[in-house]
Amino acid sequence: MHILVLEDEPDDVELLKYTLERNGMQPEYEVVSDKAAYEKAISANSYDVVLADNSVPMFNSMDALLMLRARKLNTPFILVTGAVSEEYAVDILQHGADDYILKGSLKRLPASIHRVLEKREALEEREKALEALRRSELRFRALIEYNADAILIRDKDFRITYASPSAKKLLGFDPEDDINPDFDPSYHPDDRPMVERKKIEILANPGKPVPITFRKLNKQGQYVWVDGVMTNMLHSESVQGIVSNFRDISKRIQAEIELQQANQELHHLSNHLQHIREEERMQIARDIHDELGQQLTGLKMDASWLSKILPGENEKVRTKIEDMIKLIDEAVRSVRRISSDLRPSMLDDLGLIAALEWHSLETEKRYGIPVHFETTCNDTRLNVEKSTGVFRIYQEAINNIIKHANAGSINSCLKREGNRLILEIKDDGVGIQEDEIRSKKTFGLLGIRERVFILGGKYNIESAPGKGTSVQIDIPETAS
Structure with missing residues (x-):
């Protein structure tokens, strides 16, 4: 001392x-x-x-x-x-x-x-x-006053007791203004029931942050989208209030709405283009089958007539005519195959199930890969557009397997569950990587997803390297 x-x-x-x-x-x-x-x-x-x-x-x-x-x-x-x-x-x-x-x-x-x-x-x-x-306190005020997020403190009756400058600005006040505790911006009518439920949850869970997103009417009479959390700190001696941390997400919501509208328009455009494409396929298939097929048939008849009237001792001419007839027969088969690939006539004549069975047999004949198709449905109640959509999905899935899976066999089935049709296609091939499934550049899968969306259905793809791939499509059989 x-x-x-x-x-x-x-x-x-x-x-x-x-x-x-x-x-x-x-x-x-x-x-x-x-x-x-x-x-x-x-x-x-x-x-x-x-x-x-x-x-x-x-x-x-x-x-x-x-x-x-x-x-x-x-x-x-x-x-x-x-x-x-x-x-x-x-x-x-x-x-x-x-x-x-x-x-x-x-x-x-x-x-x-x-x-x-x-x-x-x-x-x-x-x-x-x-x-x-x-x-x-200075640090606290600096954090609050200069925080871009809006902060409100409310009493147990949710009356405002403190508003940060950002909160005042969001609610339509000048940052220097005092907010009357009785000021209570109205919630959007669609959000009120949810907000009331959240208030009950907040009061019942002290100290627990409760996320909430809603629309609030500001001082200027405009609805503002806000997103944040509210925490019941009434029990805290230093706070004694309900703390709201939130931010204005109106621009983000507007951008999401515009993006959703743009996506909707793209889906409508895709649906329209697919419809036009299907009509063009149908027309081309009909023209090829009717006009070119008839012309080839007429040509074959003429060649056969020539074969009959020419002298029998001219063996070279007869052989050439026979080769021409064989070539015409091959051309007729090609016309039928191309016409069927463009638009299987049995899809219109016999329905979806017959078309799926036919395509399975054709794939097996053409590529030598066993394709086993089975169904528990005798018929379907799908309209023409939905039948065409399901057939094209099946066709695209089979083509993907042929091109990329290196599979030894394909198993598929069509079944009904309540008011829905389930189409499943499995292979034992090399499988698909997870990033490839989600990739926007995998056009085959992208086409399947787009068609399923247009049909109002759901899809699921499960795969693992070396363990094959399973594609499951779930669509409503009739309009809901």
Whole structure:
């Protein structure tokens, strides 16, 4: 402990030292006896306590105290004097002295020093705590005031008690304005039931962040989409409110709506193009079958007629005509095959199931891969467009297997579950990587997904490298 003693009587100084040492105190002392020495001491050093006589030549204790405080020093100051009036004692205490001791009662001095030091330490701790609190509050306000996210604090009745500048701006206020607690922006009618359920959930779960997205009417009468969380902090002594953190997502929602509309238009366009393409296929298949097929048939009849009327001894001519007839027969078969690939006539004449069975047999004949098709359906209630869509999905899935799967066999089935048709195609090929399934560049799978979407159905693709692939299509059999 370092003590500054303002005293001009050496005997009194020794008595002070003796009193403190008897009580186990071993401080360091600096003794001054006039104003100049005192001023120099407090300017150059720091002390744990100042013990001052009431009066030294040309200087007194009040002056000493005021000089100390003028330098913003909070060093404990104890007046130690032989005699002083009660008015003076009260006056110096009011000016900041910590205690006064009469020299005739020095036995009180050690306890007084301990007490004022403890008091000063407590005050310093309190100042530190207040400073820390002030800094914490400044940081908190900086985080809140300059946060792009809007922050509201509400009471238990969801009345606004605090709004950050971002929240005020979102609600249509100037950031400097105060929001009346009774101001309660209306929720969109479609969102109100959900918001009321969320309020009940928030009140029932203290401390749990509850996500919420809704539309709110601002001061200007416009609905704003907001997204965020609300947390019940009513139980917290430092908050005592329901904290809402949210942001304006109106632009994002608008972009999503526009994107959804654009996708819808693309789906309509795709459906229209597929419809046009199917009609063109049908027309081309009909033209090839009817016109080109009839022409080839007529050509064959003419060649046969020539073969009959030419002299029998002209073997070269007869052989050439027979080759022509064979070539015409091959061309007729090609016409039928091309016509069927463009649009199987049995899809229109006999229906979807017959067309799927026919395509399975044709694939097996053409590529030598066993294709086993089975069905539990006797017929389907699909209209022409849906039947065509399912057939094209089946055709595309089989073509993908032929091109990429390196499969040894294909198994497929068509079944009915309630009001829905389930088409499943499995192979034992090399499989597909997960990123390939999700890739937008895999046009075969992309075509299947698009057709399923147009049919109002669902699809699922399961595959693993080396373990084959399963494609399952689920579509409503009739309009829902």
